[in-house]
Amino acid sequence: MTAPTDRIRARALALRSAELPAYLYDLAALRGHAARIRAALPAPVELYYAAKANPEPEILAALRPYVDGYEVSSGGELAHVGTSVPGAPLAFGGPGKTPAEIAEALDLGVERFHVESVYELRMLAGLAARHGGDRRVAVLPRFNLPVGGGALDGSSLAMGGRPTPFGMDPGQADEVVALLTDGTYPQLELRGVHAHLASGLEAPEQLAVAESVVTWAVRLAGRHRVPLAEVTVGGGMAVDYAAPERRFDWAAYGTGLARLAAAHPGLTLRIEPGRALTAYCGWYATEVLDVKHSHGEEFAVVRGGTHHLRTPATKGHDQPCTVLPSDEPWPHPWPRSAARGDRVTLTGQLCTPKDVLSRDVPAPGLRAGDRVVFGVAGAYAWNISHHDFLMHPRPGFHFLDSPGGRAEGSVEDGAA
Numbered sequence: 280m281t282a283p284t285d286r287i288r289a290r291a292l293a294l295r296s297a298e299l300p301a302y303l304y305d306l307a308a309l310r311g312h313a314a315r316i317r318a319a320l321p322a323p324v325e326l327y328y329a330a331k332a333n334p335e336p337e338i339l340a341a342l343r344p345y346v347d348g349y350e351v352s353s354g355g356e357l358a359h360v361g362t363s364v365p366g367a368p369l370a371f372g373g374p375g376k377t378p379a380e381i382a383e384a385l386d387l388g389v390e391r392f393h394v395e396s397v398y399e400l401r402m403l404a405g406l407a408a409r410h411g412g413d414r415r416v417a418v419l420p421r422f423n424l425p426v427g428g429g430a431l432d433g434s435s436l437a438m439g440g441r442p443t444p445f446g447m448d449p450g451q452a453d454e455v456v457a458l459l460t461d462g463t464y465p466q467l468e469l470r471g472v473h474a475h476l477a478s479g480l481e482a483p484e485q486l487a488v489a490e491s492v493v494t495w496a497v498r499l500a501g502r503h504r505v506p507l508a509e510v511t512v513g514g515g516m517a518v519d520y521a522a523p524e525r526r527f528d529w530a531a532y533g534t535g536l537a538r539l540a541a542a543h544p545g546l547t548l549r550i551e552p553g554r555a556l557t558a559y560c561g562w563y564a565t566e567v568l569d570v571k572h573s574h575g576e577e578f579a580v581v582r583g584g585t586h587h588l589r590t591p592a593t594k595g596h597d598q599p600c601t602v603l604p605s606d607e608p609w610p611h612p613w614p615r616s617a618a619r620g621d622r623v624t625l626t627g628q629l630c631t632p633k634d635v636l637s638r639d640v641p642a643p644g645l646r647a648g649d650r651v652v653f654g655v656a657g658a659y660a661w662n663i664s665h666h667d668f669l670m671h672p673r674p675g676f677h678f679l680d681s682p683g684g685r686a687e688g689s690v691e692d693g694a695a
């Protein structure tokens with residue numbers, strides 16, 4: 280289980296019932312985590328944060344010293360990240376970009392476009408002629424590449440290596456390179472290649488992906504005798520919700536990327552993780568409202584639910600959690616409900632059997648009023664949830680920090 284840091288634990292216990300549920304973020308722990316990731320990566324590797332994982336302005340700002348830029352995937356993210364971390368380099372990706380979004384990105388001077396189709400390339404060229412000014416717009420076409428050796432087989436969320444709407448088929452690569460280098464679109468510059476093939480991959484699989492994307496891109500550029508400045512190999516570093524103390528092996532990944540970079544001097548490699556950067560710095564804190572017995576099993580209904588923390592419902596896991604027993608006296612004249620057994624399933628307030636946060640949690644004697652803090656809730660949690668279903672109140676948001684905003688502690692070991 281990912282235990283809350285001291286700072287998170289104290290706040291979860293200090294909040295009044297009416298102030299729960301609440302998202303609690305430990306920014307100092309986030310900085311420490313990001314600093315360790317940055318230190319594991321060799322110099323020729325750029326680190327972009329995929330803002331879709333958690334675009335809270337405080338999170339974006341805390342990451343700024345450790346990342347080279349941000350990957351955004353919509354006009355909304357573009358505008359939001361642009362104001363939250365002014366001046367930070369942005370790469371604009373995502374399928375189905377509209378002309379208005381592209382024009383806005385050009386007006387804002389976005390550094391890089393991850394282009395998802397030939398149609399989008401032609402649209403970008405047309406708009407760049409009007410909105411791009413004198414500069415050449417840097418393009419990294421996104422390709423949906425096959426990867427051998429079963430590297431994508433373990434992914435829970437594959438976007439490449441199989442038929443998907445993401446990126447371009449490798450069969451279109453020669454046409455795309457020609458369009459970008461034969462004078463057809465002088466306002467565009469072929470800067471490199473982008474791929475994001477899957478999420479949930481461990482370091483050896485990520486390295487196989489990186490190697491295969493880079494090899495393919497270098498061959499493509501060589502065939503056309505054009506320079507290749509950058510290759511983005513995507514995000515998707517694994518977060519294990521079933522064993523959250525097991526972490527992505529950034530050291531092994533960094534060593535492998537250093538070898539790859541050394542084999543291609545002058546080439547900038549870029550990664551764009553989301554989940555593995557921010558998942559561990561967020562907790563969803565709530566309290567038990569009621570404990571019930573049903574057909575031989577026990578259920579604790581907590582304030583809130585999957586309309587705030589949808590991650591366990593979308594990924595089908597049990598959200599790691601910690602019970603913080605309340606030592607407040609029971610304030611009501613009616614009896615306090617409590618678990619009779621050792622194992623309790625934690626559910627939310629929604630009228631659907633899918634509103635399950637964690638099954639069979641060891642929680643002997645769990646009582647109404649006890650606090651429960653769900654960990655690994657810093658990525659794809661609040662921002663992917665269906666907030667308005669049943670119209671319950673929204674959670675509070677607390678961004679906890681060290682004095683002076685230092686990077687400290689370790690979300691790996693739960694200290695802060």
Ligand SMILES: Cc1ncc(COP(=O)(O)O)c(C=O)c1O
Binds near residue numbers: 332373475513551555
């Ligand atoms: C293009 C792209 N890059 C990066 C990411 C980040 O992936 P993860 O959060 O799994 O690291 C995603 C996630 O969907 C993505 O679509």
